[in-house]
Amino acid sequence: MAEKPQPESFQLDHTKVKAPYVRFIDTEHGPNGDVISNYDLRLVQPNANAIPTGGLHTIEHMLAVLMRERITGYIDCSPFGCRTGFHLLTWGEHSTEEVAKALKESLEFIANEATWDDVPATTIESCGNYRDHSLFTAKQWSRDILAEGISSDPFVRKTV
Numbered sequence: 001m002a003e004k005p006q007p008e009s010f011q012l013d014h015t016k017v018k019a020p021y022v023r024f025i026d027t028e029h030g031p032n033g034d035v036i037s038n039y040d041l042r043l044v045q046p047n048a049n050a051i052p053t054g055g056l057h058t059i060e061h062m063l064a065v066l067m068r069e070r071i072t073g074y075i076d077c078s079p080f081g082c083r084t085g086f087h088l089l090t091w092g093e094h095s096t097e098e099v100a101k102a103l104k105e106s107l108e109f110i111a112n113e114a115t116w117d118d119v120p121a122t123t124i125e126s127c128g129n130y131r132d133h134s135l136f137t138a139k140q141w142s143r144d145i146l147a148e149g150i151s152s153d154p155f156v157r158k159t160v
């Protein structure tokens with residue numbers, strides 16, 4: 001039997017990282033030479049914190065717009081099941097500094113400027129669990145994450 005595939009993220013020693021950070025995971029190359037990059041956007045320290053689902057859900061909806069505006073070739077930004085951060089997928093390659101700066105700006109908007117009108121897709125038609133949003137929680141956690149600073153390196157603090 002073929003060996004089971006091993007997702008890279010399952011090899012990471014989650015006790016060694018220093019969140020909040022952006023980590024480059026890997027690139028995938030398509031048959032036509034296209035490159036897709038995968039990043040670990042870790043907002044809170046694994047096994048020490050987890051963003052409550054309502055706040056994480058609202059951050060997810062907002063990053064779908066805010067990161068798309070800031071990262072060329074944005075494909076998707078989806079939350080981890082452990083609620084400590086997001087996977088970011090992009091066409092092409094970006095430095096972790098560039099991604100960390102885009103994430104910082106996005107969280108600054110959520111923390112300091114966003115009103116309920118800025119949260120996209122919060123209706124029964126446009127969301128799979130529209131009752132489970134909290135802009136208040138999203139703002140408080142964004143503020144706390146920004147106070148720690150976002151590092152462009154997962155193991156050594158290099159805040160952007």
Ligand SMILES: [Zn+2]
Pocket residue numbers: 057061126127128129130
């Ligand atoms: Zn939703």
